Amino acid sequence: GESVGLHLPTLSVQEGDNSIINCAYSNSASDYFIWYKQESGKGPQFIIDIRSNMDKRQGQRVTVLLNKTVKHLSLQIAATQPGDSAVYFCAEAGGGFKTIFGAGTRLFVKA
Amino acid sequence: NAGVTQTPKFRILKIGQSMTLQCTQDMNHNYMYWYRQDPGMGLKLIYYSVGAGITDKGEVPNGYNVSRSTTEDFPLRLELAAPSQTSVYFCASSWRFQETQYFGPGTRLLVL
Numbered sequence: 001g002e003s004v005g006l007h008l009p010t011l012s013v014q015e016g017d018n019s020i021i022n023c024a025y026s027n028s029a030s031d032y033f034i035w036y037k038q039e040s041g042k043g044p045q046f047i048i049d050i051r052s053n054m055d056k057r058q059g060q061r062v063t064v065l066l067n068k069t070v071k072h073l074s075l076q077i078a079a080t081q082p083g084d085s086a087v088y089f090c091a092e093a094g095g096g097f098k099t100i101f102g103a104g105t106r107l108f109v110k111a
Numbered sequence: 112n113a114g115v116t117q118t119p120k121f122r123i124l125k126i127g128q129s130m131t132l133q134c135t136q137d138m139n140h141n142y143m144y145w146y147r148q149d150p151g152m153g154l155k156l157i158y159y160s161v162g163a164g165i166t167d168k169g170e171v172p173n174g175y176n177v178s179r180s181t182t183e184d185f186p187l188r189l190e191l192a193a194p195s196q197t198s199v200y201f202c203a204s205s206w207r208f209q210e211t212q213y214f215g216p217g218t219r220l221l222v223l
Contacts, residue, residue, distance in 0.1 A: 008151055034211055043115075043201050043214030044154075089153065093209040098169065101146075101153035 008087060012108040019077040021105045023090035028071060031094035035064060035075045038087045038104070047075070052094070077107075085109045113137050117202050117215035124192040124222045132187040132218050134202030142205045143185040144169075144212060145177065147198040154201065160185055161208060192222045 013019045025033065031052040036044035050057045050064045050073075057064050063076040073090050089104035118133045136143065141162045146154040156169030160179040174196060176188040185204075189196060199219050203212040 032210060041217075043203075043216050044212075046211050046213070049211055098156055098159075099209045099212070103151055103153045 008104050008106045010106045010108065012110060013080050015080060015082060015109055015111050017080055019075075019080045019084070019107060019109075021075045021077075021088050021107065023073040023075075023102050023105075025071050025073060025090065025092040025102075026100060027092060028068075029094065030092035030100075032092070033064070033066060033073050034091045034093070034099075035062075035073075036089055036091065036101075037084075038089070040086075044089070047088075080107075080109050082109045082111055115202055115204055115213050115215035117200075117218050119218060120216070121219045122221070124189075124220065126192060126194065126222060128192050129188070129190050130192070130220075132189070132200055132202075132220075134185045134187065134215060135183050136185075136202075136204040136213070137183065138204060138206075138213065139182060140204035140206055140213075141182065142208050143179065144203045144205075145175070145185070145187045146201045146203065147171065147196075148201060148217075149198050157187065157200075189220075194222050196220065197222045 034049045035047040037047050038044045048059045048064050061078045065074045087104040087106050089102045091099050091101045093099040115136045144159045145157040155171045158177040160166045166177050199217050201217045202215045205212045
């Protein structure tokens with residue numbers, strides 16, 4: 001899950017396994033959610049988004065699930081590869097306020 | 112398309128010095144943003160712009176200034192640098208306001 005502080009939550013998975021990264025968002029008025037991937041020394045990169053009128057959206061090897069009841073978002077990465085190693089963070093937007101970014105979860109993929 | 116480009120990649124400043132971080136995008140996006148990213152923290156919005164000639168403060172604007180004379184360019188100015196401004200700065204742009212943002216590679220700034 002997300003946390004604020006110097007130490008990011010870390011998820012370590014074996015190459016080929018599925019990864020699930022979680023995010024708790026804060027504003028029930030948020031209606032648009034985005035997952036970003038940030039590799040070391042680079043800027044964040046868009047992965048997938050979802051609007052609040054959906055529960056699930058799939059991309060290439062990635063799926064985002066949205067549970068508005070508990071204000072929870074998850075990113076599932078299928079068949080995780082070494083190139084997936086990065087920090088992943090969610091963002092919530094809409095409701096008339098500025099985008100709020102989570103601190104992120106660091107994903108390590110073991111070969 | 113180069114996307115969003117930022118210069119410089121890295122800079123060391125002494126306390127009290129000033130500098131401008133450059134940001135350019137070639138996607139014809141109206142919306143542009145400046146963020147700072149501190150270790151283990153989420154991105155914090157410094158300033159944003161909804162179009163040429165229009166800028167507004169974000170969450171942490173103190174110590175910074177921006178201008179937007181063209182659609183493509185959105186420079187961030189630091190006046191009287193302080194150690195608290197040591198951070199990584201990201202510029203971003205988007206097609207729709209606050210929706211999917213495209214980020215530059217970042218500028219790492221160290222103030223000593």
